[in-house]
Amino acid sequence: MMFAAAMAAILTSMAMLLVRAVQGPTVFDRILSVNAFGTKTVLLIAVLGFLTGRPAFLDLALVYALMNFISTIAVLKFTRVGSLAGGQQLPADAQALQGSEAPPETQVAES
Amino acid sequence: MAAILDLSSWICLVAGSFFALVSSLAVLRLPDYYSRIHGAGITDTMGAGLILLGLALQAGISLVTAKLALVLIFLVLTGPTASHALAKAAYRLGLDPVLNSEKDKASSSR
Amino acid sequence: MVDVGLYNYWAVIVLMMTGLYVVIARSNLVKKLIGLNVFQVAVIMFYISIGKVDTGTAPILEEGIEAYSNPVPHVLMLTAIVVGVATIALALALVVRLYGAYGTIEEDEIAEMDAAEEL
Amino acid sequence: MNGGVIDTGLIDMILLAFLVAITWAIVRLRDLFGAVMLTGIFSLISACLFMVMDAVDVAFTEAAVGAGISTVLMLRTLALTKGRSEPHHNRLELGPLLLVVVIGAILIYGTFDMPRYGDPQAPVHTEMAARFIEQSGEEIGIPNIVTSVLGSYRGYDTFGETTVVFTAAIGVFLLLGVPRRGRRAGDALRNDIVLRISAKALIPLIMVFALYVQFHGDYGPGGGFQAGVIWAAAIVLYTLVFGLARAEKIFRRRPLELLVAGGVLLYGAVGVVTMALGGNFLDYDYLASDPVAGQHYGILLIELGVGITVAAVMVALFFLFVRRRQV
Numbered sequence: 001m002m003f004a005a006a007m008a009a010i011l012t013s014m015a016m017l018l019v020r021a022v023q024g025p026t027v028f029d030r031i032l033s034v035n036a037f038g039t040k041t042v043l044l045i046a047v048l049g050f051l052t053g054r055p056a057f058l059d060l061a062l063v064y065a066l067m068n069f070i071s072t073i074a075v076l077k078f079t080r081v082g083s084l085a086g087g088q089q090l091p092a093d094a095q096a097l098q099g100s101e102a103p104p105e106t107q108v109a110e111s
Numbered sequence: 112m113a114a115i116l117d118l119s120s121w122i123c124l125v126a127g128s129f130f131a132l133v134s135s136l137a138v139l140r141l142p143d144y145y146s147r148i149h150g151a152g153i154t155d156t157m158g159a160g161l162i163l164l165g166l167a168l169q170a171g172i173s174l175v176t177a178k179l180a181l182v183l184i185f186l187v188l189t190g191p192t193a194s195h196a197l198a199k200a201a202y203r204l205g206l207d208p209v210l211n212s213e214k215d216k217a218s219s220s221r
Numbered sequence: 222m223v224d225v226g227l228y229n230y231w232a233v234i235v236l237m238m239t240g241l242y243v244v245i246a247r248s249n250l251v252k253k254l255i256g257l258n259v260f261q262v263a264v265i266m267f268y269i270s271i272g273k274v275d276t277g278t279a280p281i282l283e284e285g286i287e288a289y290s291n292p293v294p295h296v297l298m299l300t301a302i303v304v305g306v307a308t309i310a311l312a313l314a315l316v317v318r319l320y321g322a323y324g325t326i327e328e329d330e331i332a333e334m335d336a337a338e339e340l
Numbered sequence: 341m342n343g344g345v346i347d348t349g350l351i352d353m354i355l356l357a358f359l360v361a362i363t364w365a366i367v368r369l370r371d372l373f374g375a376v377m378l379t380g381i382f383s384l385i386s387a388c389l390f391m392v393m394d395a396v397d398v399a400f401t402e403a404a405v406g407a408g409i410s411t412v413l414m415l416r417t418l419a420l421t422k423g424r425s426e427p428h429h430n431r432l433e434l435g436p437l438l439l440v441v442v443i444g445a446i447l448i449y450g451t452f453d454m455p456r457y458g459d460p461q462a463p464v465h466t467e468m469a470a471r472f473i474e475q476s477g478e479e480i481g482i483p484n485i486v487t488s489v490l491g492s493y494r495g496y497d498t499f500g501e502t503t504v505v506f507t508a509a510i511g512v513f514l515l516l517g518v519p520r521r522g523r524r525a526g527d528a529l530r531n532d533i534v535l536r537i538s539a540k541a542l543i544p545l546i547m548v549f550a551l552y553v554q555f556h557g558d559y560g561p562g563g564g565f566q567a568g569v570i571w572a573a574a575i576v577l578y579t580l581v582f583g584l585a586r587a588e589k590i591f592r593r594r595p596l597e598l599l600v601a602g603g604v605l606l607y608g609a610v611g612v613v614t615m616a617l618g619g620n621f622l623d624y625d626y627l628a629s630d631p632v633a634g635q636h637y638g639i640l641l642i643e644l645g646v647g648i649t650v651a652a653v654m655v656a657l658f659f660l661f662v663r664r665r666q667v
Binding site for chain 3: 357360366379383396406420437440443473501505512559569664
């Protein structure tokens, strides 16, 4: 019963994070929501194991925690320097801040 | 004894669920990015900690509890690091916090 | 008991078709690949839905458990996911090379350039 | 621990509704970066769904692959192509929409002949699967039926899949392998001491965990595919935090290329050895005097081969994408 309540709470909070991820407005809000969503997923897996009576599959929760961390770091590295491993600051980075409502950019041309 | 364990585990689960909800509500409703990071951090500490503790109390001393502890250690290591990196990256790229008054704005100039 | 009935299949078909729509209608190559990814996960989900058994649990043998879900779709889809990421990586590499050659990843702009070259 | 299987149908429906909502947002969003982020959430939710549908091994793989590696590769491609948002407006295209609606309607019409979700009497469950569930415990001797089927009953198939992964890696090598001249800039996260210290603590933990997943795959969820990706993820993290130059000093190009092929070769070699011992290709019964022990050895070896190839391919792919400089 308590597991079901915890599950309901986790699902509700997932829904709220989903709204934040879709709304943005800045790209960082999306990254933050994805990261928080990953933590919620870890909790969901853990609770689900107990809910279904086979709690032995917690290895999965560990993988989620780990992958969530790595993708967050990768995303941050991407937004900060415009690449994943080394590279110079791109002028396009400023546009990352404006979110999806920004007017379409025109700097697709070769450089 | 079993009843006490059960009761405390339920309390932990309910409290953890509450904190998880509050954290998500904070991410959804708080006005600017930096305060939302603060909200998201609640899940990593109180939310995950209490829920995993509650589950561990249900499982008793077993391999499952060891795995739960491992998950918790992992979350405790990665959560704050990710939050720190999130805040730092946004600050470096020039995302300004929403501040209350003109005075705050003046004092925060970089 | 909540009877899911055929809802699972319908939701999966909606996902599949949304992915297909993105692949057909969008001209940005990365967006197309995102659509393809959605389509792929939907197909995988379809197979896994077929494998579910009401009272069953994960197909890992344990004392005292009688019903297990069907392991065959799991095996097929497990390998499909890894192969899927390998092929997506190949497609992304092609996108990178196309950008090197044309300076854009918009399909219609690439087509225009090709047409201009042929004249 | 209170036993008793609880119906998870409601959780399944809620998660599917989340998935439909997030897909709709992906279609609407013009910001490509945001779309990739939403794809990350999409992958997390779908992995939860796999878990709800009892497919623990699949959820494991999707978590490692979908949320980790493919997101990273997509982001890197966006960085390389300077793609931020789609230039066109997101109006609904009527032609494709019509096509999709028609195909979808036909498919939905087709589902009415299908057994309902979770029906234990459905034809898929009564023939082959029933035999695997009943016999694999005695024939193969390991608890994880998925690993038994993957490694032994359908060993040819898995060999094929491993070869496909290998071939895809060759393709990417051909497309991106040519080194490009350009200036090597400093690594931005080098000064971030918090990140560096926690990465130092995490990376060995991740690698040990990958080994556990590799060799515990017979008894629980896991196996070569998952372990390979997790191992690669540790190296991805190292590269992200300490920079490509340092990572390439440790994981040199030549040994990495040898490992990409080596895993597939190990898999094939097991097959050849069983033939030499008098059995069929990949017939592990002949690997030891006791057939069950032989099966166990065989699965351990081919899982190792899969793990080596997948790990090496993922690391090589990541390096190729990162090494490529901005045009």
